[in-house]
Amino acid sequence: MKPAPLLLSSLILLPSALLSAADWPQFRGPNASAISTETKAPGPKLATAWSIDLPGRGLSSPIVVGDKVFITCSSGPDQANLHVFCFSASDGKKLWERVMKATGRTMAHNKTSVAAPTPCSDGKRVFALYSSNDLFAFDLDGNLLWLRGLTYDYSNASNSLGMSSSPVVLDETLVVQSENDSESIAVGIDVVTGKNRWKKERPKAANWTSAVVYQNVVALQSSKGLTGVNPKTGEIEWDYTDGAGTIPSSAVTQNAIYVPSNGLTALAPERGAASQLWRAAGLKPGTGSPLVIGDSIYVLNGTGVLIKASIANGDEAWKLRLKGPLSGSPVAVGHYIYIVSERGDFQVIDTTAKEGEVIHTIELKDTLLCTPAISNGAVFVRSDKKLWKLQ
Amino acid sequence: MKAALIRCLTLSSIAVQAASLSAPLEDIRAVNREGSGNEKATRAWQQLTQADPTTLPEVLAGMNGANPLAENWLRAAVGVIADQAILSKKLPIESVQAFLADTKNSPAPRVVAFDLIQRAQPELAEKITPSLLEDPSSELRRHPVAKLLQAGDEELAQGRKDEATNAYLKAMNSARDEDQIKDLAKKLKDLGKPVDLPKHFGFLMDWKLIAPFTNVERQGFDTEFPPEKEIKLDASYPGKNAEAKWIDFTSKDEYGQIDFNKPFTMLKEVTGYAYTEFDSVEARDAQIRLGCKDGWKVWLNGELLFARDEYHRGAKLDQYKLPVNLKKGKNSILVKCCQNEQTESWTVEWQFQLRVCDDTGTAILAKK
Numbered sequence: 001m002k003p004a005p006l007l008l009s010s011l012i013l014l015p016s017a018l019l020s021a022a023d024w025p026q027f028r029g030p031n032a033s034a035i036s037t038e039t040k041a042p043g044p045k046l047a048t049a050w051s052i053d054l055p056g057r058g059l060s061s062p063i064v065v066g067d068k069v070f071i072t073c074s075s076g077p078d079q080a081n082l083h084v085f086c087f088s089a090s091d092g093k094k095l096w097e098r099v100m101k102a103t104g105r106t107m108a109h110n111k112t113s114v115a116a117p118t119p120c121s122d123g124k125r126v127f128a129l130y131s132s133n134d135l136f137a138f139d140l141d142g143n144l145l146w147l148r149g150l151t152y153d154y155s156n157a158s159n160s161l162g163m164s165s166s167p168v169v170l171d172e173t174l175v176v177q178s179e180n181d182s183e184s185i186a187v188g189i190d191v192v193t194g195k196n197r198w199k200k201e202r203p204k205a206a207n208w209t210s211a212v213v214y215q216n217v218v219a220l221q222s223s224k225g226l227t228g229v230n231p232k233t234g235e236i237e238w239d240y241t242d243g244a245g246t247i248p249s250s251a252v253t254q255n256a257i258y259v260p261s262n263g264l265t266a267l268a269p270e271r272g273a274a275s276q277l278w279r280a281a282g283l284k285p286g287t288g289s290p291l292v293i294g295d296s297i298y299v300l301n302g303t304g305v306l307i308k309a310s311i312a313n314g315d316e317a318w319k320l321r322l323k324g325p326l327s328g329s330p331v332a333v334g335h336y337i338y339i340v341s342e343r344g345d346f347q348v349i350d351t352t353a354k355e356g357e358v359i360h361t362i363e364l365k366d367t368l369l370c371t372p373a374i375s376n377g378a379v380f381v382r383s384d385k386k387l388w389k390l391q
Numbered sequence: 392m393k394a395a396l397i398r399c400l401t402l403s404s405i406a407v408q409a410a411s412l413s414a415p416l417e418d419i420r421a422v423n424r425e426g427s428g429n430e431k432a433t434r435a436w437q438q439l440t441q442a443d444p445t446t447l448p449e450v451l452a453g454m455n456g457a458n459p460l461a462e463n464w465l466r467a468a469v470g471v472i473a474d475q476a477i478l479s480k481k482l483p484i485e486s487v488q489a490f491l492a493d494t495k496n497s498p499a500p501r502v503v504a505f506d507l508i509q510r511a512q513p514e515l516a517e518k519i520t521p522s523l524l525e526d527p528s529s530e531l532r533r534h535p536v537a538k539l540l541q542a543g544d545e546e547l548a549q550g551r552k553d554e555a556t557n558a559y560l561k562a563m564n565s566a567r568d569e570d571q572i573k574d575l576a577k578k579l580k581d582l583g584k585p586v587d588l589p590k591h592f593g594f595l596m597d598w599k600l601i602a603p604f605t606n607v608e609r610q611g612f613d614t615e616f617p618p619e620k621e622i623k624l625d626a627s628y629p630g631k632n633a634e635a636k637w638i639d640f641t642s643k644d645e646y647g648q649i650d651f652n653k654p655f656t657m658l659k660e661v662t663g664y665a666y667t668e669f670d671s672v673e674a675r676d677a678q679i680r681l682g683c684k685d686g687w688k689v690w691l692n693g694e695l696l697f698a699r700d701e702y703h704r705g706a707k708l709d710q711y712k713l714p715v716n717l718k719k720g721k722n723s724i725l726v727k728c729c730q731n732e733q734t735e736s737w738t739v740e741w742q743f744q745l746r747v748c749d750d751t752g753t754a755i756l757a758k759k
Contacts, residue, residue: 077533077570096474097470098467099466103460105711109705134463142471143436144433144464147429148425148426148460149459149460152459153424153425159701159704160684160705161705181701182700182701189426193426194426194429195427195429196426
């Protein structure tokens with residue numbers, strides 16, 4: 001059975017007219033939905049097309065714009081050297097590299113790294129953020145447009161375990177979360193000037209989740225819940241305050257957000273309210289974030305079990321144990337889900353099989369903590385040492 | 392006519408020469424917090440990256456004394472100019488080497504200069520490396536220290552313990568980074584030459600401690616307890632379920648941990664203070680470097696340097712680097728250390744480590 005990308009693309013709107021359906025412009029792809037909207041979908045029987053050695057650590061995802069793959073990593077004894085790479089998606093040739101220096105704190109738990117947040121793009125620019133709160137904007141050819149040091153600006157905005165929230169870009173505004181126990185903030189930054197459009201205090205608590213985009217509103221998740229903000233002004237559009245996870249992020253479709261809260265809670269937010277559709281205590285995501293394909297939601301729990309459930313009411317359909325442990329989030333195109341295990345097993349899951357089935361595995365023989373990227377008929381994954389194109 | 396036009400275009404496109412770089416350099420050096428100066432810097436950066444490779448030392452010099460944001464703008468510009476120069480074999484290696492050799496230049500651009508030499512002529516970088524052993528840049532010192540470590544290992548593998556010890560001792564004398572120091576200290580200890588790590592790092596080991604004041608609901612962090620108002624080492628105050636009075640404490644930890652749990656037991660939701668005096672030989676710039684996983688504040692001579700209310704997310708050597716001006720003679724240092732309510736096994740620590748050093752991490756020792 002062939003994937004049904006057209007069905008998926010009808011659910012997801014691209015955040016910028018400059019992006020194409022084959023692009024994967026941020027953490028978990030278009031709108032952070034984890035779903036590829038492209039018509040040229042990779043199949044299940046993938047193999048390594050090319051791989052490239054990287055000079056530093058990182059668990060950020062690659063992003064893809066056109067034929068360019070962008071990836072970050074950090075090197076040096078304190079991971080203070082911050083790299084941004086641009087490779088040709090076709091053949092892996094390096095197109096450019098920039099190396100900057102961290103201006104914020106680089107301390108992080110050994111399992112994560114300074115290059116933890118995934119960069120994002122509006123189709124014209126690439127925004128690279130690091131756990132040190134350093135933020136660089138380049139055009140697609142590597143010209144530096146502006147930079148910020150958010151810990152240089154706000155000296156207590158840091159987390160000694162490291163931070164990983166990935167930025168999103170919408171309405172000419174880059175939304176960056178720097179949420180921690182001390183000076184916890186989110187900022188909306190003008191993509192042209194690099195200056196703040198707005199800055200908001202956020203709950204004083206460590207937070208590693210990333211925002212999702214829902215109906216042109218940026219949904220910021222934290223231990224307190226999920227807050228929808230207008231990207232241009234920072235004004236709160238709606239607020240869900242019943243608590244939420246601080247590691248797995250939400251899943252989003254055009255009609256609902258599925259937030260890791262009291263298990264999993266489905267919301268239908270609109271201006272002034274975030275009404276609850278249903279809640280399922282048993283659908284608690286582990287580290288990875290859930291995703292929606294068609295009328296089903298897929299949740300990867302803390303024991304490495306993938307659960308399929310209905311988006312109508314949260315009723316479970318099947319459970320499938322994957323090779324773990326798993327730190328990255330699943331992504332999908334058509335009816336195939338792709339995920340990597342920490343031990344390097346790239347797994348392809350056929351969600352249409354009666355009980356779900358892992359139909360293909362590639363042993364990449366490395367520690368993989370990243371979330372894959374899907375673009376133009378290929379899947380991109382990375383480790384601390386390598387970037388792979390699987391096709 | 393055509394040839395003349397080509398020549399003219401070539402001349403104008405080669406090279407934004409040195410005289411015209413001062414304006415873009417100035418624009419970039421003017422960037423500051425919250426994106427201030429970004430628009431001008433964007434234009435200036437474009438201009439700089441068109442510069443002829445011969446201007447690289449001038450662009451590097453633009454990093455001297457620049458703030459870290461401007462340094463990054465210029466670091467990226469140097470990268471672009473150098474990419475093209477290396478590709479066309481036009482990197483002005485001699486002038487870049489001269490820039491590196493001049494220690495009046497700031498450490499950051501000198502590190503960039505060394506990286507350029509490594510990329511363009513690795514064999515030359517290898518040749519220069521031993522000369523960097525006493526370099527003002529700790530980042531540049533890493534290279535010769537690593538060489539000496541390797542040389543020591545090779546001597547040891549051949550059974551030449553004295554030669555190995557000498558190589559390790561020489562490396563230790565110059566090492567400033569924790570990973571290299573730890574490695575060397577272990578090797579030297581195994582060879583019967585233990586290293587005085589507190590002295591090497593400049594940890595302050597002798598303190599007066601007072602506790603327990605309350606930190607219930609983390610309110611103690613912002614509460615001004617008596618030690619913030621007066622330092623009276625013979626005074627006692629009502630504390631949390633006990634009288635709080637100053638006691639002497641000398642750390643026995645080779646990484647200088649000042650552990651409140653030792654004298655006061657493993658209390659939770661409490662605040663403690665540590666006080667010491669640092670007798671400086673001279674008035675000078677310095678850094679107070681702190682590692683702490685509890686809520687903390689630090690004062691030097693009564694001035695609050697920094698405060699951070701993060702609990703149990705991790706601690707490491709030099710976690711926080713606080714630039715200070717030491718005065719000649721006695722300098723008072725007060726540390727507030729707040730323990731919170733968490734009960735997990737990894738939330739037991741109620742401690743800090745503090746050292747005084749210069750901005751390269753070289754210990755500044757107090758007058759005896």
